[in-house]
Amino acid sequence: MEYVKSAFASIKENRGRSFLTMLGIIIGIASVITILAIGNGMKSTVGGELNDMQTGGITIVLNGKKTDKHLTGAEVREIGEKIPEAYGASPSVTGFVDLSARHKISANASGGNENVIYSQNKEVVAGRFFNTEEAESGSAVAVLPQACAAMLFGSTRAVGKIFEMTVNGKSMEITVVGLIKSEEKEIEQAYRIANGTEVSSSYPTIYVPYTLLTQSFGSPGENITSFKIFPHPNEQDAASLRTRRVTESLLGLRGQDAVTVQSYASMLETFNKILNVVTLVVAFVAAISLLVGGIGVMNIMTVSVTERTREIGIRKSLGARTSSILLQFLIESALITLIGGFIGMIAGYSLTFIVSKFMSFPPKIRLEDVALVVAISSSIGLFFGIYPALRAAKMNPIEALRYE
């Protein structure tokens, strides 16, 4: 305990130099923490999104570079009926829209047919989903998440309310026919955004009949190049395989590789590959930085030992054993790197926090990361402190006392 106290005192005595010594460690630990936090946040967010995608259906895209063929809404429905492993299929038409009621917001409009109800966790909590008739006739109806209703109307009691939607320069009046469940947290946040106390960081998605969007794009019910199928649980692979075959034979595209299936598994694999490369690169940078930082600590501690030769002589003359001096300097270097580690951790989390503002995933502080930082930084200090501490401990007291 006395050693820790005196180590603190001597670090404080040389505040500026101690900080510079810590810099390498700070950068190293900050990058370790950042990559851990971002990696974990990304994994859980993207993983969650991919999970949604899994339950939210498989997307089939006609590759525009290989074919100029397309489907009609009726054909999509027909494909869906030919897949026994799926509940059905829906065209997937999306558009960026401006909504206006009590408040004005921007949103993504996801156009589909009534089968969209089978996707992800779309629990209708009020009203109903639009029906086949509405889906095919371009009815001016919409289903909103509760959070979106809160942002738009300032209330989640929105069934029957009307808002104005502007898409592709055309405005139309839309009636809310149903609400799907949002998380309590999202709703609270939506109210804050409606009040103007918080700025929205992402756009909500509303669900409308696909015909509503294709109409505004000038081609009702046609020109569909992307659609979704909603597979039964655990039958994704069979469903995507069959959908691909059915689509190819319907359009006469067999063997042309023009139908792309964006399955969960393939996206997860791509995502993990990217994440692993990023992790490896940052881990490499962090390792180099920690190594350089450690050498810096060794360097400064060696200088410090030389400067404090007389102090070491005094301590020895007063009865300090070799081990006491060794311990004193080891603790000092470990403390420097430990403090550096903590500063690095704070810097890392701040960085993560800033990055997450732009990338919309929450930073995650995990206890095991903190433990990792403590372990890494103190062992760097101990390892790189050995050489200077040994130098100090092995000094001859007479020569050390004579040192000016």
Place this chain on the structure above:
Amino acid sequence: MGKLVDVIDVSKIYNPGENEVRALDHVNLSIDTGEFVAIIGQSGSGKSTLMNMLGCLDTPTSGTYMLHGMDVSHMTDNEQSDVRNREIGFIFQGFNLIQSLTAQENVELPLIYRGVPKKERQELAVTALQRVGLGKRMDHRPTEMSGGQQQRVAIARAIAQAPPILLADEPTGNLDSGSSREIIEIIKNLHKEGRTVILITHDPGIAKQAKRIVTISDGRIQSDIINPDADVSGEAYEKNRE
């Protein structure tokens, strides 16, 4: 019972071989508990080597050094550290205080190495500082004190753990005459209280304060006399300096 200090036929040779230097040449010296001995010699006489030897900072090339009945001439570094801690209180010419520590922390240092519990350690340090008249300056750092005050802190550090021997190496060498007198007074009083004091100096005026004067030159003891004029006050010292 044996002597407190018993140096038997000790030699110390630096650079053995062609350019060898005999810093100590078959020295014999005994000191009893409670004595006040001055070891006087010019620089290069071997007095520093003798003091290092007596202080267990160095080991002899040949001969035996018995301290408190123990043979300390062939000890390992750590054993020597323990002996220094237990047996010897050093007072150096350059004070040798640690600049980053307060007076009290400096005095506590040898007690830390001895493993004295915190509370007892603090009490001992405070008592020692009061003993040298620095009860009000315990939180000061060496840079905030005069040379005389710093040397008094060093004395407090030397006596805090009540070692049998006080080893003072030119304790007044860096001080003005007023402070020197104070320091000599304190050392004399410590002797009167029953401590064994070994004073190493080149200054005959200071040496005269001791009851026994050992003169060393060329690594040999030239004379070892009882000083009949040993003065209890500082007057003789003052006279001599003028």
